[in-house]
Amino acid sequence: MFVSFEGCEGVGKSTQLRLIKEYLERTNQPALFVREPGSTAISEQIRTVILDPANTEMCGLTEALLYAASRAQLVSQTLRPALDRGELVICDRYIDSSVAYQGYARGLGADFVRDINAAATQGLLPDVTVFIDLPPSAAWRNGHLQDRLEQESAEFHENVYNGYISEISRCPQRFVRIKPEFDKNETSRKIIEALRERGAIK
Numbered sequence: 001m002f003v004s005f006e007g008c009e010g011v012g013k014s015t016q017l018r019l020i021k022e023y024l025e026r027t028n029q030p031a032l033f034v035r036e037p038g039s040t041a042i043s044e045q046i047r048t049v050i051l052d053p054a055n056t057e058m059c060g061l062t063e064a065l066l067y068a069a070s071r072a073q074l075v076s077q078t079l080r081p082a083l084d085r086g087e088l089v090i091c092d093r094y095i096d097s098s099v100a101y102q103g104y105a106r107g108l109g110a111d112f113v114r115d116i117n118a119a120a121t122q123g124l125l126p127d128v129t130v131f132i133d134l135p136p137s138a139a140w141r142n143g144h145l146q147d148r149l150e151q152e153s154a155e156f157h158e159n160v161y162n163g164y165i166s167e168i169s170r171c172p173q174r175f176v177r178i179k180p181e182f183d184k185n186e187t188s189r190k191i192i193e194a195l196r197e198r199g200a201i202k
């Protein structure tokens with residue numbers, strides 16, 4: 001089973017990934033956790049180039065191709081072999097991030113971004129995608145150094161959110177849409193329940 005997590009900046013995705021990891025450890029369910037861009041030596045090097053705030057001249061097409069290149073390496077080196085061994089794989093962001101950020105917000109077009117990623121991943125899509133459904137807020141910007149993507153305007157991040165919503169309506173069966181609760185443990189329980197219903201975890 002291949003599960004991805006998606007969402008806008010600062011919606012608590014990392015916390016939810018940590019909580020599901022703890023749940024799987026507690027219940028003795030082995031899983032491979034990866035993050036994008038990154039998680040192989042080559043993909044981490046590509047990540048550094050993509051997110052470096054100094055790379056102000058990077059054009060949108062380069063950005064989209066670098067995310068796809070990082071993903072191609074992760075799929076061939078790690079994801080495909082793990083899935084072939086029957087492992088549970090949980091990925092922090094995947095193709096939907098590229099479609100939302102580069103396709104919609106950057107304006108390269110959702111179809112184009114889906115196409116280059118289909119080539120990069122040989123068509124590998126998640127079985128289930130958990131979308132943490134919260135529009136971007138201004139609050140997350142406070143108090144931390146921002147990478148190149150985080151520095152984008154509020155409008156860019158609004159477009160990311162709207163891009164996700166369009167993708168969800170395009171293939172509603174793949175997505176689990178989770179509205180975060182005030183209590184992060186309650187949100188985690190909702191995610192676990194949804195993944196159990198889909199047969200992704202026990």
Ligand code: TYD
Nearest residue numbers: 009036037067093094097098101102149150
């Ligand atoms: P990261 O620090 O991992 O962010 P987060 O904790 O929000 O997941 O940085 C990844 C950044 O790259 C994030 O701003 C989203 C962006 N991104 C894309 O624009 N396209 C992509 O395909 C992926 C995987 C990420």
